[in-house]
Amino acid sequence: MTKTMKLLLASCGTFALVGAAAADTVRIGITQNNVGIDSYQTTYEQAFIAAAEANPDVEVIVLDAGGDVARQISQMQDLIQQRVDAIIIWPTDGQALVPAVRNAHREGIPVVVTNSNIAEAGMEFIAAFSGPNNIQQGIYSAEMMCDALGGEGQIVQITGMPGYTTAIERQRGFDERLAELCPGVTQLDIQPGDWNRERAQRTMETLLTRFDQIDGVYSGDDNMGVGALNAALAAGRAEGMVFIGATNFAVGYDAMGRGEYWGSVYQSPVDDARAALQTALDVLAGEDVPKLNYFDTPKITQENMHEFDRPVF
């Protein structure tokens, strides 16, 4: 593509923006990761559409990549062709989507990344990121663990799928904060649960065999946390054991209500979706939007759980 053509296309993009502003409605395209694969993403999509419908000035084009990188790249191209005013993307792969995001940027279409961030190389091409701060979530979990154990004890950690950004960041936040805040708490072992409750249950059973004394368990999400709790209950060793999770699931919420589960981090897909749409609107309104927009994911414990709705997933 020649420079002139690029320039031409870029100016077209500007015209589209101006045109949209004149009509007072904005067209926003979203390409999601894999709707339907889990409750979080399903609820996210529903909440996103609801939020867009509630705003008469917004028209949305909702697409789903079905977890397929190639399909998401072509969806990005389609959205660029349709000259939407902004694109929201939930990357199927933070690295592979960088060129597609760069294309949109070159065409003058602002890109907002939602939920899981794009790779570092793509940061200069995006208008903003909107999503949870997974490192902060790990820090919160470490603080709750420290709190619950009174600064002393031996714990094990069950992480998400090895290699996933969310799993890595939560573990990093947890490990670093725990070491700094609570040197009296030692981590006996860290093993993956692959975001799978049965796998986490199996792992925990083996850890219970290996260690006579386990005071606490930190799991990368509540789904795995409940698997670990199941294992401890079956072994008759759940009494006095502290279970801390992340991404509060309905099963974790219920276990907290029964007093078996100590705490977690409340992450609402509804907040996530609304924050993404709002970030895109702020960008289009020309507001000075920071690069990283984290929505609030507070600690939830047995004590304050009544302030939160039971998660829908």
Place this chain on the structure above:
Amino acid sequence: MLMTRLKAGGPAIAKQGILVAFIVFMIAFSLMSDRFLSADNIMSVFRQSAIIGVMAIGATIVVIGGNLDLSVGSMLSFATVLVVDLHDKIGPELAIPVMVLATLCLGAINGFLIGILRLNSLIVTLGMLSAIQGLVLIYSGGQNVDIVDQRGTWFAIFGRGAVFGIATPIIIFGTLALIFHIIMTTMPFGRRVHAVGGNPTASVFSGIPRSRVVFMTYLISALCVAIAAIILGSRVMGSQNNVGQGYELQVLAAVILGGTSLLGGSGSILRTVLGVLMLAFIQNGLILMGQPYYTQWLVTWVVIIVAVWLDVAAKRGRLFSPIA
């Protein structure tokens, strides 16, 4: 050195390459962790292996019949989501038969396409792997399903219960393995499956209803998946939409490790059981030794390849192929 022992042992031991590998492995692990051979740990591993194990019984029969079944992973997701979801809607006494019937229907589709229409089993079941996963997502709308009253339901017996001090999953796994071992070794159906897998053309000339036999193997595989789903659903009391993802490879690994020929015609349920246990003990042993997860992936597959090699070597009486 191992080789000389195998040779010295004569033909009887030569057929048991997997057993030798299993024993060597167990001794090595027990030397490295004192908890490895404790009664509690052994029972725990048996219980953990029941889900993969029950599925592997059906898969072994399919493979002996000369085919593959890669759809068992998503079929497990389907069956588990269905039985858990229906548990709270129509009660376990109805949820179980409805789920079993629905899962058998999926097996029948496999059986029809591969047995009657004679399509390639790898392609059909790989396609079914995705298709059934899609079906699960349509059914559940992406939502996880959970059983609300986990303490009160009698459904808990299958995954969490025990009879005479032995965990129910172990009893189910053991009983099924024994029944199907007897069927495969002593009954006409078993001989027919071997014949169809060993030489399809000859089997047809011998008057064996090849299509029907292959169809039945897929029905049995689906039945085993349904039973595994009951154990899984009851053990976890909930299900994710992709809970069975990747199980098809673990099942296949256990079957291969058990020495069942992927070309069909030969194999044994009891040896598959050994393969299942070996995989479960490897995963358990490495965690007991405090090894990080990536060594588990590495060691698991190294062991599978070495065991397959030992097995082949034992059969032909030497470690390396005589033909250069």
